[in-house]
Amino acid sequence: MKKLIIANWKCNPATLKEAQELFHLIKEDIKNKDVVICPPSIFLPFLICDDINFGAQNCFWEKSGAYTGEISPQMIKSIGCEYVIIGHSERRTIFNESNDEIRSKIKQAKRAGLVPIVCIGESKDQNTFEIIEEQIRGVEQDVILAYEPLWAIGTGENASFDKVREVREFLKDRKFLYGGSVNSQNAKDYLEITDGLLIGGASLNAIEFLKIIKTAY
Numbered sequence: 001m002k003k004l005i006i007a008n009w010k011c012n013p014a015t016l017k018e019a020q021e022l023f024h025l026i027k028e029d030i031k032n033k034d035v036v037i038c039p040p041s042i043f044l045p046f047l048i049c050d051d052i053n054f055g056a057q058n059c060f061w062e063k064s065g066a067y068t069g070e071i072s073p074q075m076i077k078s079i080g081c082e083y084v085i086i087g088h089s090e091r092r093t094i095f096n097e098s099n100d101e102i103r104s105k106i107k108q109a110k111r112a113g114l115v116p117i118v119c120i121g122e123s124k125d126q127n128t129f130e131i132i133e134e135q136i137r138g139v140e141q142d143v144i145l146a147y148e149p150l151w152a153i154g155t156g157e158n159a160s161f162d163k164v165r166e167v168r169e170f171l172k173d174r175k176f177l178y179g180g181s182v183n184s185q186n187a188k189d190y191l192e193i194t195d196g197l198l199i200g201g202a203s204l205n206a207i208e209f210l211k212i213i214k215t216a217y
């Protein structure tokens, strides 16, 4: 597998204008590359274009119906996305998403023809492997897993390379990304021991993000 670089913009930036400006700065340099941009869903239709991969940051577990406020994987696929992030730790902790809900979302995303990027990882007081075992139970082999320990997200306290290597070995042949305080300084080392990166904060800074892309190509 080629290295995948995924930008998770989370709930940023605050306006469409800013999103378009950020996208404009990176657009030419990410064409025809294994880079996936995951902006807030509401901005997707304004940004989607040929030769660039897009994903949503979340999806619902049903195709359609009376579920006010939800967005289904089929809807995401129908506007031209190929990927969807599922089970990000912010969804698990802030919105109380359970492993069962996440499994249902993965199932529906696959049914819709999207590639799920499933986030896994432990908090400081938890045992990494016990938590991951629970999180991946029943999750099929072809799903991309992104190891994002909670304590490494947005903190500048990135996981050690040994730790990431250990988790990768535990997951054996699965497609494996790392996320958590990735920047242009540490990206190269992580790319050597993973199939790619899931990037939050650094993907909102065009110069920093393009530096990371350069290390991968």
Ligand code: 13P
Pocket: 008, 088, 148, 152, 153, 154, 155, 156, 179, 180, 181, 182, 198, 199, 200, 201, 202
């Ligand atoms: P940061 O890169 O800001 O630490 O965020 C990681 C993340 O949560 C990506 O999904």
